[in-house]
Amino acid sequence: NNQIILAERPEGMPDKNTFQFVKKDLENVKDGQVLIKTLYVSVDPYMRGRMENVESYVEPFKLHQVIEGGSIGEVLESKSDQYKAGDVVMGMFGWQTYYVAGENEVRQIDLSIAPITTNLHILGMTGLTAYFGLLDIGKPKAGETVVISGAAGSVGSTVGQIAKIKGARVVGIAGSDEKINFLKEELNFDEGINYRTTDDIKADLQRACPDGVDVYFDNVGGEISDAVMTELNRNARVPVCGAISSYNKEEQDIGLRVQQILIKKSALMQGFTIGNYSDRFKEGAKQLGKWLQEGELTYRETIREGFENIPEAFLDLFRGKNIGKLLVKIGEQ
């Protein structure tokens, strides 16, 4: 069994010393267990947080242990009544080629709804994050303006489409012209702003949002968010989903002080983690699945191939190399 373990905790951007490839013997499959061959692994920005030894909403990764994360695999051998060989399952078995799982550690994927990989994004964690963050905190109304940072990524691209379903004007901020085209041409966003090439993001925002900003779905933090915050309308809502621009910074990222903006605008800014909504996952997944089947929602995947390429794929999230969900395919079904 090939595994990638956390060799040392990174300072700043992780590099090749952060990860180590190891080979380990597989355990025997006992009663109530299944042997899984990994097909796809998800690489996600939150994993950077788990590399630090700090208290957070998820436990830090343990040093010298396999990197955990969402993955999909095929059951090769089953000593559980719940699964048979050939079943496709998902779990948190992470960056390893095989895994012996307890039957309750994984769950069966319904193959009839959509391709299996959607369970790692639009029908899974990032889709649910978009759904609950936008609808529960952002609460967009028809005709309002919704601005999304990290708009061409997995969460952001779903947020924008749901905001369109709700009748909002949608403006996405992302890091390349290809991404802006994708947002406007394929996802029907009303406007897009390339934050890497603009000279004046504030002027671009004012042009793109002539009626101001009612909802700002924040995936990135930092200077992009400073610029959007100054454009908020009265009673605006700001779901704070992520702050990827600061995940590899060693210094605290101190930006605009927002108190005055929030007071003057009577705006609401609320952080959240998807775990807050665990008792409503079924409801969210059902609605996302319905929209997907009705063609109201679509998605893009960036798929890398090969177990050895997982660490670089993870780092590509911070280089903006993905459109939509970044996954690594490591096994054939």
Ligand code: NDP
């Ligand atoms: P994405 O698919 O959006 O990938 C990350 C993207 O972030 C990159 O493609 C890149 O796009 C952008 N990015 C990277 N570095 C920077 C930077 N310095 N400044 C601005 N943008 C940057 O990832 P996800 O959809 O999985 O996650 C999006 C955000 O949501 C993350 O912040 C993540 O931590 C958060 N999240 C929060 C959850 C929660 O429960 N609160 C759950 C899931 C995700 P570009 O080319 O545009 O720069």
